[in-house]
Amino acid sequence: xxxxxxxxxxxxxxxxxxxxxxxxxxxxxxxxxxxxxxxxxxxxxxxxxxxxxxxxxxxxxxxxxxxxxxxxxxxxxxxxxxxxxxxxxxxxxxxxxxxxxxxxxxxxxxxxxxxxxxxxxxxxxxxxxxxxxxxxxxxxxxxxxxxxxxxxxxxxxxxxxxxxxx
Amino acid sequence: xxxxxxxxxxxxxxxxxxxxxxxxxxxxxxxxxxxxxxxxxxxxxxxxxxxxxxxxxxxxxxxxxxxxxxxxxxxxxxxxxxxxxxxxxxxxxxxxxxxxxxxxxxxxxxxxxxxxxxxxxxxxxxxxxxxxxxxxxxxxxxxxxxxxxxxxxxxxxxxxxxxxxxxxxxxxxxxxxxxxxxxxxxxxxxxxxxxxxxxxxxxxxxxxxxxxxxxxxxxxxxxxxxxxxxxxxxxxxxxxxxxxxxxxxxxxxxxxxxxxxxxxxxxxxxxxxxxxxxxxxxxxxxxxxxxxxxxxxxxxxxxxxxxxxxxxxxxxxxxxxxxxxxxxxxxxxxxxxxxxxxxxxxxxxxxxxxxxxxxxxxxxxxxxxxxxxxxxxxxxxxxxxxxxxxxxxxxxxxxxxxxxxx
Numbered sequence: 001x002x003x004x005x006x007x008x009x010x011x012x013x014x015x016x017x018x019x020x021x022x023x024x025x026x027x028x029x030x031x032x033x034x035x036x037x038x039x040x041x042x043x044x045x046x047x048x049x050x051x052x053x054x055x056x057x058x059x060x061x062x063x064x065x066x067x068x069x070x071x072x073x074x075x076x077x078x079x080x081x082x083x084x085x086x087x088x089x090x091x092x093x094x095x096x097x098x099x100x101x102x103x104x105x106x107x108x109x110x111x112x113x114x115x116x117x118x119x120x121x122x123x124x125x126x127x128x129x130x131x132x133x134x135x136x137x138x139x140x141x142x143x144x145x146x147x148x149x150x151x152x153x154x155x156x157x158x159x160x161x162x163x164x165x166x
Numbered sequence: 167x168x169x170x171x172x173x174x175x176x177x178x179x180x181x182x183x184x185x186x187x188x189x190x191x192x193x194x195x196x197x198x199x200x201x202x203x204x205x206x207x208x209x210x211x212x213x214x215x216x217x218x219x220x221x222x223x224x225x226x227x228x229x230x231x232x233x234x235x236x237x238x239x240x241x242x243x244x245x246x247x248x249x250x251x252x253x254x255x256x257x258x259x260x261x262x263x264x265x266x267x268x269x270x271x272x273x274x275x276x277x278x279x280x281x282x283x284x285x286x287x288x289x290x291x292x293x294x295x296x297x298x299x300x301x302x303x304x305x306x307x308x309x310x311x312x313x314x315x316x317x318x319x320x321x322x323x324x325x326x327x328x329x330x331x332x333x334x335x336x337x338x339x340x341x342x343x344x345x346x347x348x349x350x351x352x353x354x355x356x357x358x359x360x361x362x363x364x365x366x367x368x369x370x371x372x373x374x375x376x377x378x379x380x381x382x383x384x385x386x387x388x389x390x391x392x393x394x395x396x397x398x399x400x401x402x403x404x405x406x407x408x409x410x411x412x413x414x415x416x417x418x419x420x421x422x423x424x425x426x427x428x429x430x431x432x433x434x435x436x437x438x439x440x441x442x443x444x445x446x447x448x449x450x451x452x453x454x455x456x457x458x459x460x461x462x463x464x465x466x467x468x469x470x471x472x473x474x475x476x477x478x479x480x481x482x483x484x485x486x487x488x489x490x491x492x493x494x495x496x497x498x499x500x501x502x503x504x505x506x507x508x509x510x511x512x513x514x515x516x517x518x519x520x521x522x523x524x525x526x527x528x529x530x531x532x533x534x535x536x537x538x539x540x541x542x543x544x545x546x547x548x549x550x551x552x553x554x555x556x557x558x559x560x561x562x563x564x565x566x567x568x569x570x571x572x
Contacts, residue, residue, distance in 0.1 A: 045504070
C-alpha cells in the first residue's frame, strides 16, 4: 500500500484511484461534494464540502467503511479557511483506513454532526467543540467535555497560549 | 468544578415516562472501582440503573497542546504519561507515526525488540486489569498474584530502559540503546514460567462460583452496538468482531509472527475476561517467537540527522558531534504532511494523528485512545441492570482515565 505513488489533487486521485471503493462511492453519490483529494504516504484523504459531511459519512459507511475511528481538528491560523476537521474511518472488510477532511471557515465555525451515522462520534465532536470551538449542528449533547463548563476560550486554537492566560 | 452544572441527568433527573421514585446518585470521582478519576452520574430506580452519564476531564493536562511546543523527540516522554499502564504502546504508536512522516526505514532488530516489548506491555497492562477487576468483584487474592508477575515485568523494563513505568525507550528511528546482555535470557526465563501463572489465575477465578455469577450475562454488548459506539480491542472481540490491527494491518513487522486472535461471541463481561486471558497466552507465544528469531544488526536507523549518534562516536568524530548538537538544540525538520498511525494497544485501537508543517515541532498531535471511545458504551452495557453490575462492567472494559482525559 505505502509503496504506491503519491497523488495530489482531485484530478490525480479521481484518475489514478477510480477503482477505490470510497472514491467510487463518493463520485457515484455526488461528484461535486468532493472538492480535493490526495494519496500520500499510503493514506487516502478526501476533502468534502462542509455542508455535505453527514451525507458523505453515510455514503462511505454504505461503501464498507463501517468503523468510525477518530475525529479531530487542526487550526491553520491565520490561513483561511482556518479549521480542518479530519475524520478517520476504518473498514473492517478492506482492512483499510480513509480520511475525510472538511475545511471550516473561522467565523462561526459549524458543521453537521455525524452522530446519527456513528454514535461513536459523540465524545469526539464534544472534544473538538470544547478545544477548538467548532459547533456540530444536531449533536444530542454538545457541551464541554475536558474543560470546566465556565471555561473561557478554546485551548487547542493556535492563538491560545501554551501556558494559558495568566 | 468540571460538570457541577450542565449534567443532563441533574437537569432533568427523571427519564421520560418514569415514576418519581428515581434517585440521582453520584459515583466518583474518587470511587475505588472507577480506576482513576471518573465521575458517573447515575439515575437509579431502587438498585436498577436507568441512565449513566460519565463526567470526564478531571485529569486533563493538555498534553496535545504541550506537544505543539516541543521538538519531535521531546514528545516521547509525554506519550508515556497518557497511559501509565502501557507506556510502550504509546511510545511505539507515536514513533511509528513520525517515522511514517519521515519515511524512515527501521532496522529489523529494533522492530522485533519493539514487538517483544509491546507484548510485555500487553501482559503488564492485562495483569493490572485482572488484579483490579477481580478485586472489584471481591476476589482480593488475585491482585497479589498478578502484581507478583507484574513486578517481574517492571524489572525487565527497568533493565532495558532504566525506568519501571515511564519507559520512553523507543526513539524516532529505533531504540534508545542496546538492551543489556542478560536481557533476552531474563525475558526467556520469565515467559518460561508465565503460562503456569496464567493457569494459576484461571484456577482462582474461572471456576469460582461467585466470580462467575457476578460476570456471566452481565453487561452484554452486541457486535452492532460495539461498532456503532467505537468500542475496540478485547471488548469488541468479545462481542464477536474479528479485528486485530496486529494481524489485519500489521506494523513493526507483526506480519512475521504467528498468533491467534481470541474471539468470543457472548459479548458479556465474562467473555471479555476470557478473551483477555487468552490474549495473554498469545502474547507469550509472540514473545517466544521474537526471542527465537531476534535478528542481528543495528538498533537505530541510518539517519545521522535524525537519530542521535552513539556516545563513543560523538566523543571521537567531529561530524557526529555536530549532528548531536544540532539534533539536541534545534531538533530535526520533518517534511510537511499528515499521517495517522494505528496500533493495537492492550486496550484497543490506538491511533496517533501527526500533522507537520515542515518545522522541527509538530504542528498538531492527536491521540486516539481506545478508552475514550469505549467509555461511551458504559450506558448501553449497564442500563436496566443492578448498580453492582456497573462495577463489573467498568472493570471489564479496562479504562485508564489518563488516556481518556489526556
